[in-house]
Amino acid sequence: MKITHRDEWRVIVTIAPRSISDFGFEGLGDIAGPVTSGPIEVAVAPRRLGDFGWVSMGDRLASNDIDGDYKRRCEELLAALLGRPHVREGRIVCTETHTCSHCGYVWEVLTAEEAADPANQQDEHTVEGEPVCCDKAIAEFRAERGIAVHAEGVVAYRRPHRPGEVLCREHGYPWFALPLTSEDLPDGGVCSYGRRGLGSCGRDVLAAGAGESA
Ligand SMILES: [Zn+2]
Ligand SMILES: [Zn+2]
Incomplete structure (x- = not known):
């Protein structure tokens, strides 16, 4: 905000x-x-x-x-x-x-022109007025306008530096991870979020409605 x-x-x-x-x-x-x-x-x-x-x-x-x-x-x-x-x-x-309010950085939003440039797009749902500072601000902006946070068909995400792990839609924000569809996960997958500590997720990312928290 x-x-x-x-x-x-x-x-x-x-x-x-x-x-x-x-x-x-x-x-x-x-x-x-x-x-x-x-x-x-x-x-x-x-x-x-x-x-x-x-x-x-x-x-x-x-x-x-x-x-x-x-x-x-x-x-x-x-x-x-x-x-x-x-x-x-x-x-x-x-x-x-x-x-x-989330990250403390200067508040900047995309102009119509910037939003139309693929280089500035988080995904295909990016529109004019979307903040650019942090994932929370973007998620909040989208929630207020009913804009999908996740691209069509995406069931999970994978971080480039941890190719062996997957993250569910709640924990793998599209702007810092690669989107995966069910076809990318023939053997299924379990969210590795928090695996090394408390509050671990462990959700089956192919289960219906997985990660629909927003
Ligand atoms: Zn922010
Ligand atoms: Zn998760």
Whole structure:
């Protein structure tokens, strides 16, 4: 699942001072004329949520809705700034980064063009919008849309570096193993997932419905 992180909140205001004293530079009235430069854009960061002046802590300790609280703080700051002389207009900006909830990598999805390129396809069911970071994100994306995770006729998978073993459809994700049909397994096969440890599978991959867990 895509998680959006927002950061670097800023209030940007346009200021159009007419005299040098509008900047707070006092005592120049005898020698200075009007300000002749155009409006100036100024970016102001909101005060950190965890900064209470007398004590400072991480934002996470100070708020359980960091994004919402920063947005509200920026709205308040913007409204206050717009009420000041010479402030013409303003807006709130922030940076957004998207990461995967499963693997933590940057969230990227295939464009229509990329999805049509066999080099980017996990299998023939790959479509536009499919994430690329990890098998869990892909399985989740497909489950939400009712897209088959496994190709037609595939009963099991084989990892290239362990040719003597097979994995059932639950444990052999198509994107890191070679698909096998029942014809590839004339003598049948038993899933070797977890064979060396706890939680071993041992499922007969030719049994009806084997691995239909998704
Ligand atoms: Zn991921
Ligand atoms: Zn298995």
